[in-house]
Amino acid sequence: MSIEASPPPARRARRSPEAARENILAAAEALLTERGPQALKLTDVAAAAGISHGTVLHHFGSIADVQTALMERMIRQLVAHILAADPPTEDPAAKADFGARALFDAFESRGAARLAAWLELTGETRRLTMVREAVQEIVRGRLAHHGADPAAAEDLILVSVLLAMGVGLFGPTLADLLGKPADAPRRLALDLLRRQIASLPPA
Amino acid sequence: MSIEASPPPARRARRSPEAARENILAAAEALLTERGPQALKLTDVAAAAGISHGTVLHHFGSIADVQTALMERMIRQLVAHILAADPPTEDPAAKADFGARALFDAFESRGAARLAAWLELTGETRRLTMVREAVQEIVRGRLAHHGADPAAAEDLILVSVLLAMGVGLFGPTLADLLGKPADAPRRLALDLLRRQIASLPPA
């Protein structure tokens, strides 16, 4: 008999192609948000997903393809998350405030802000075309016919997105750096936006 | 005689250790801002600096040390850039406005915003201690004794930094995405801050 007892041969999981890809992308997303883009190595992703790196290549072809698939998946999730927000009121100012909060939620949860920074740093911003369409839908479909000046509404959205991404990406670090409570960035940014919303020319 | 004429042996440059390190870090900084953190490979940095990669290792020991040296250098430059801004007026509101513009300049020029994103994504935010001290100096030395509420001033600084970093990092892409002129993010963000400054409780 051999000195080492042979371990019970672990049953090998066999997923559907879709489930396999999903498993890999979920692991990659966790790696991205927890350890940054440079952690998206083939071996690391495979280990995080609990499979061999050959399997990753079987499903995606290359690690670069894993990364682009992850970008597109996260962008889709982000857009869906933002579009899903449905304001429960008709008052324009309240709707704008609700939209701003939804925007901040979207960029503070998960790794959305890190995704944006990742795209920016790697110059992959061309993948954001679908975001453009989503924003246009919001501007045209939800704001324009409320009587507010469309240009002013667009400007408001622009600074709102800027602030939401800034808070999502830098908020925690900045709060810590200034000795402020962790929720201060979000609160202050939303206060600022509320004031701006209130000053919008009414319908 | 040989078929190929031997090229004139290019005279080999010999820099002082300080100049050599400076040359390497400048090349690395250009790489970072133009092609992102993942471009900071040993060979790429050496090529950008016009030297062999062995020389880079001679001066820094490892590519990781090049990166940390670059982080610290850029942080120092950023802090110096911000602290150097000297408002030419005594009016508190005008001073605040001037400070905001200086902040935006700092994060829009060079790769300061990209540096911040790089630090955030890699979890190297502990290197920002000197930034904390610089901010405290500004808050205590320049704002506090002007009669404005110190807490309000700090909050104002917080959102200003958030906006400045957001504009510096995402401004161009976001403007393009929304079909706005390239200077729209900066202009809108500064407008927003001006309004907030004006509403500060006077001395």
Next chain:
DNA sequence: GCTACTATCGACAAAAATGTCAATAGAAGC
């Protein structure tokens, strides 16, 4: 000029990351 020092280079080596492939093993259909 000569020497000492060392920044620089290039060839080599090691390590890390990516990719290839044949064999294996679940699962579904028969």
Next chain:
DNA sequence: GCTTCTATTGACATTTTTGTCGATAGTAGC
């Protein structure tokens, strides 16, 4: 059960990236 299909694996190969080392070549001091 048997066959077919293919997701999965592990061993191997290739490429990329990083690091080592001895030799070379500027430069300063003499």
